[in-house]
Amino acid sequence: MEFLKKIEEKWQKRWEDAKIFEANPDPKKPKYFVTVAYPYPNSPQHIGHARTYSLADVHARYMRMRGYNVLFPMAFHYTGTPVLAMSKRLADKDKDLIDDFINVYKIPKERLNEFTDPLAMAKYFHQEIKGGMKEIGYSIDWRREFTTIDPQYNRFIEWQFQKLYKAGYITRGSHPVGWCPKDGNPVGQHDTAGDVEPEIGEFTLIKFRHNGYIFPAATLRPETVFGVTNIWLNPEAKYAKATVNGEAWIISQESVEKLKHLTRKVTVLEVFEGKTFIGKYAENPATMAKILILPADFVDTKNATGVVMSVPGHAPYDYVALEIVKKDASLLKEYGLSSEAVNSINALSVIEVAGYSAVPAGDVVKKMNIKDQSDSKLEDATKEVYRHEFHNGKMRQNAGKYFGLSVAEAKDKVKQDLISEGKATTMYELLNRPVRCRCGTECIVKIFQDQWFIDYGNPAWKALAHKNLEKMEIIPEEMRTEYNNIIDWLHEKACARKSGMGTRLPWDKDWIIESLSDSTIYMAYYTIAKHIKEHKIPPEQLTDETLDYVFLGIGSSEEIAEKTGLDAETLEKMRGEFLHFYPLDSRHSAHELIPNHLTFMIFNHTAIFPESLWPRQIATNGHVLMEGAKMSKSFGNIIPLREGLAKYGADPVRLSVLATAELLQDADFSPSVAKSMRDRVERLYKFAMEILKMRYPEKVSEKSMTAIDRWMLSRLQEHIRNATRSMDRLAVRKAIHTVLYELEQDFQWYQKRIANQKANAAKEGITAYVFNQILDVQLRMLAPFTPHICEEIWTLIGREGFISLNAWPTHDESKTDIEAEESESLIMDMVEDTQNIIRATSIAPRKICYYVAASWKTKAYLKILEKAKSGEVKLNEIMKEFAAEGDLKKRMKEVATFASKMVKDVSKMPEKRRENMLMIKALDEKEVVEDAKSFLMQRFNAQITVYNEEDEERYDPKNKAAVSVPYRPAIYIE
């Protein structure tokens, strides 16, 4: 490990000193611009992050070796509220967070105090993350680094938003958000206790009337209004008589504040206990039916209005509650309810659904054996009824004009109609309440007024996004439909908040542009960040005109230079650099960013830039699991990246996160995988050191090589081709497997095959040459994945320069030797057959005889192959042709048996193999087997003899020779 560590440090320093990853416009080379979503510095990175970033780095390194002028930059995303929230929690001495910081992230205790300043915290993690990126060996051009709170970047974002604004892509409106009434802030998932995402739903409030008062019953199923049999109030809870936007409402006391946050004017007139209204009648606005108000403990006055309409036919809660009220004589007495009136209430059926009776709620309650209102199974029962009714249910006749509609359709129609008739209204509520803010307060829904939105719902804009997507390469391709769907779904996205770090909206400085909106086209900023730093360009000089010129080519450099005081030449250089590297060639990210960031990137590019500068490729990848389990702080299975690097080494970590899964799947990291990768890397080193001891000639003539040498070199070509193909679609797992394991397998076979060849200087030279070829190719194909060890070996074996800047090997068709490959697979098959026979007969072989097929068989075989090329082979036809050949005619009976068998075999053969065999024509099988004799002798520890089937002198006591077929010699063992 020490050894790997030293190598890593050495090469990271050399790369930095030689500035080899600093990319400048170079007209001599094609450019390639790769970026990966910049990290958010609110914690150090862990092994999981390494996947996305390593993939991007491997991509960058690969393209660099393919001869491109690759730009791979990095920046840091300070925008947003999470850092603020964390900082505040630290200030509040949040124990869990402090524990995480100390135990998981290994942050020195004494530094924690600084972190009550959010900016200090962000800066700390920024350096922490950057350190990790250097230690893992990413080929980043650090000259272009920036943060999203740099004033120059703020100018860039202002410029972008002005463009969006002018294009009509910015709208304003009101919007419900999760809200902490104590903190006075919107709450997202990271603000809540237990990281719960607040789910906002819209309840329909149906206005039941009683004596001039409105009971606004809250429901998520307005279509069931026709099945209401009564109203539920919680008898023990407090209700308020209040004026709500001018109407007299009876609502739970808890709902008063909520309605206020939902922009309603509420004045409380009087407070009652729920029981006050029990036994009174109210009128259903949809049916005009007079219904009783009854008591129910299950009514949660904290949910919506605390007034519930009862639909026992379709709501399990209502069904159970009604049954209880009916049976409970003391309850009836307590509230002075007439038992006749109550008992006459029967569930109404308004929805017909296959597989259920008229009262689906009753069916499910009975099935689940639910007895009382507090039974937790009621939740499941409700879900089951709803699921079936929503998808398969139809409205019955008593639903009036909605008769025959599906529940899904009726739900919306009823709601809209009731609202427009003034019989209902709506109210937002949290569906997964209670959701608690980290401060402990229960969250509510607030309508955030005059919020700014980016209008991703704009149809013309959607069309542009689709157009970009169509031209773009999506890796993996399976994700394309996902993007298409998302472009279709997206609508207005709130783009600014009142708190957090970032850029202020240029036309309304109270708002700060939120993080998913200020990170959509920043790849363009990398191209000028270098100049901004180099020339210390202040934000004031980055006027809208400057940026218009640099990014859109509007105006002249002289004019702008004059106005801004910027150097005209610098302006032109910036413009030139932007045009050189743009458009973006590849964008990398984890695939959870597809529904937001990545699609936003597409949208914004089409809004700001001309079509020629739209992004060309997006590649996304899955997560990293830790020994099969999800990584999470609560499982305590997070390995911070730098800790992992220190423990296992950079190259092994890179391999571990990339070699265990294809892009879409989750990779599985574990110490044992990392360890085996480390062993693999060390073995490569040892192998190289052995080759280093070998002497080999500069050039080796083809002729002096034996078939097995040519076979190895031919296989090497095949592996180059496969690895390159895999890399071109970023199938890194496949590529690593090809380079590391498949190549290795052939190499091991090769070593076995040559182990017994007679030693002489020429042979040794050839072997050394072949070994060296393998090492050379393997190193260059591994360099993107394990750059450190590859650089080290590269230098040790005396190669010039950095392997990182060397060429990726190219497939050389001329080195492919089909004959050698076919000969070798003959040997491999033969070895396997021999082995099977030995096992089957349990003979300890002393003598093994091989009989290669007679020449007439080969002749017939080739004929059949020839025929198979042009479609199906008809046995009778081919037999006629055989009959015309003298040497075949004299043994027609044998030929017939042989041919019928071969026709079958050939038809099952892959096209490629048939072509190869035809190309080779007749292989001299006897010679092939003779060549492998010493190997076979060693392999089976027996005497080996090779005969031709037609050899009169052959030793063949069991007459096995007859069963030989081309490419499959007969075997006799004794």
Added chain:
RNA sequence: GCAGGGGUGGCGGAGUAAGGCUAAUCGCGCUCGCCUUAAGAGCGAGUGUCACUCCGUGACACGCGGGUUCAAAUCCCGCCCCCUGCGCCA
């Protein structure tokens, strides 16, 4: 619910685009052997299930059920299960 991805051996996972070469590349694990003072590493061999007349043979096996075909893990239809995303959160 909607959308996307997936379900293959003890495990991870190839194979599915172009149906037959293939019941399974490769890795891990496990068993046996070699090497070694020992362990590890390395090397070699074996390793789907069941049944039987158990050096062999047969049947069954790629989520479940149908279908197309001489032939299906692969194509078609229906169903079940798992994972991910669904917005103000980076």
